[in-house]
Amino acid sequence: MNQDQSATSRSELQEEALSHIDALYRTAYRMTGNAMDAEDLVQETYLRAFRSLHQFRPGTNLRAWLFKILTNAFINDYRKRSRRPRSTSLDNVEDYYLYSHLIDSGIQPASSRPEDEVLANIPDEAVIAALDSLPDEFRQVVLLADVEGFSYREIADIMSTPVGTVMSRLHRARRRLQSAILQAYTAAPCSVGSDGDACDARLR
Amino acid sequence: MLDCDEVMERLYQFLDRELSEAELAEVRAHLDACPPCRDRFTFEQNVLRRVGTCCRQLSAPPSLVEKVRRMCDQ
């Protein structure tokens, strides 16, 4: 390979890497919890990526490769010096499905699918707050799967865990997320199912 | 044919497109015949989609994009 060719592919790779900056930033933001740390983490990710760009094998997944670098930077670098209190309590919180709860609470059906109305009435902020309340590993697996659309295999590679671990973690994380969404929702003055009549207005 | 519990066990793999063609067909056959499971799957899918759309509203600040662009080879 001559000099020009490798220079071209290198700048092309950098250009392609740059196209993923929004995805890396929003993930970094949810992982660190603030804009300043997110910016640092993204810069660190690109610094490491550009430094080891020669190790990247063309034809493989550049996006997943960048997320793996971000993850390692977060774990090895950021989290060690972070003063942000980590939520690590994986137990002692009841996991349940939002759906079951809504169905069991006997909501007066305002339509044929009342649970969809409940979901539509939950503000974005409550969804985000619920996600932020998850332990790091749970939050990250949800971000990679549900926000970035990575496959189980890609997530396993990014997080350096077996696929089976990704699946069980994702399963638990999503259930935890649903109970957190419901908690955020019911923290509002009117709670789901506790007093059907009083809640009707919210549920419609 | 799969029963409701067996279909529920495959809920996330189905929504994540991680089932084989054969397994996919089995789950689809059950969902076509079972409205409660279909409602349940639709709801779960809506929750996951909602999480995705909420988080994707955020994008990198222009100043950060500019900083990273300057890190690229000229």
Ligand SMILES: [Zn+2]
């Ligand atoms: Zn069924």
